[in-house]
Amino acid sequence: MNMSSDFGGRISEARALVGQASRVVVLTGSGISAASGIPTFRGTGGIWGEMRVEDFATPEGFERDPLKVWNWYTSRRREAADARPNPGHQALAELQRRLEARGGSLVLVTQNIDGLHQEAGSKGVLELHGSLLRARCEACRHAADMPAETADAVPACDRCGARMRPDVVWFGEALPQDVYAAAVEASSRADVFLSVGTSAAVYPAAGLIEWALGSGAKTVEVNLEPTPISRLVTVALHGKADEILPRLAAADDD
Numbered sequence: 001m002n003m004s005s006d007f008g009g010r011i012s013e014a015r016a017l018v019g020q021a022s023r024v025v026v027l028t029g030s031g032i033s034a035a036s037g038i039p040t041f042r043g044t045g046g047i048w049g050e051m052r053v054e055d056f057a058t059p060e061g062f063e064r065d066p067l068k069v070w071n072w073y074t075s076r077r078r079e080a081a082d083a084r085p086n087p088g089h090q091a092l093a094e095l096q097r098r099l100e101a102r103g104g105s106l107v108l109v110t111q112n113i114d115g116l117h118q119e120a121g122s123k124g125v126l127e128l129h130g131s132l133l134r135a136r137c138e139a140c141r142h143a144a145d146m147p148a149e150t151a152d153a154v155p156a157c158d159r160c161g162a163r164m165r166p167d168v169v170w171f172g173e174a175l176p177q178d179v180y181a182a183a184v185e186a187s188s189r190a191d192v193f194l195s196v197g198t199s200a201a202v203y204p205a206a207g208l209i210e211w212a213l214g215s216g217a218k219t220v221e222v223n224l225e226p227t228p229i230s231r232l233v234t235v236a237l238h239g240k241a242d243e244i245l246p247r248l249a250a251a252d253d254d
């Protein structure tokens, strides 16, 4: 992390923006869970460096080799079950409690499927890309728990016998409509919009900041490295979310 006084000044600026806001929206991505041991997707050490997106995160990939994809998600389910929220997740949960205590709100929108925000105590989390904790029927959408053990065959639905699938959003699939609509609504009413640990490369999630900017919100980015939104934001903080968020969310000294 850049520890120059300039960086400290930008943290203070961002902290003041958050401190004065009553409606805060936070969009998170895989970078916030990196300190919990969950890999990110893009860049060094990222999942897509080792596995082909087309094979593991598209409906066509699942069609080609359902068991391979199913078991990849069961292994990620296990990885998430073994992981614990880190100080970044905890700072956002604490900030939500503090804002609500003074009549404000914090809407947490996440692209992550690992459930760590909820485990840290965040309420009403909007999961744009689904959840690793659930499977659903391809035909009738009946939901079931996603197992953490690998299987010899992709399980069938208890209700209708059709094939189950992980309840996540793959490329080319629509986001859950009600969840996305709630995220757009909150973003377009935000005083402050915070983007954390995301490469801001995957749409429509990456477009939420446009809704916030369009209605005059102040914007803050917390990410290890610059992204396409860095030049759009009011304050860009480049470093680790688990180190920066606790400083950003710290209660006022007064």
Ligand code: BJW
Pocket: 028, 029, 030, 031, 032, 034, 035, 040, 041, 042, 043, 046, 057, 111, 112, 113, 129, 168, 169, 170, 171, 172, 173, 174, 175, 196, 197, 198, 199, 200, 201, 202, 203, 204, 222, 223, 224, 225, 227, 239, 240, 241, 242
């Ligand atoms: C740290 C850190 C630390 C590391 N601290 N930071 C507009 C333009 C172009 C294309 C499109 C468009 N609109 C739609 C598209 C197509 C497509 C898309 O966006 N393609 C782009 C790649 C170009 N989008 C879709 O297909 C979406 N669906 C859709 O648009 O449907 C339309 C439709 C409508 C009606 C009917 C039918 C269709 C769906 C997108 C689904 C994405 N799914 C995945 C998999 C989910 C399940 C799973 O996890 O397996 O979601 S892909 C993957 O990317 C996952 C993530 O949620 C998502 C975002 O990744 P994220 O979280 O940003 O991770 P990284 O790795 O990219 O970035 C991490 C960052 O953290 C890095 O910058 C690091 O530096 C940083 N970092 N450690 C702070 N400690």
Ligand code: ZN
Pocket: 137, 138, 139, 140, 141, 142, 157, 158, 159, 160, 161, 162
């Ligand atoms: Zn079914």
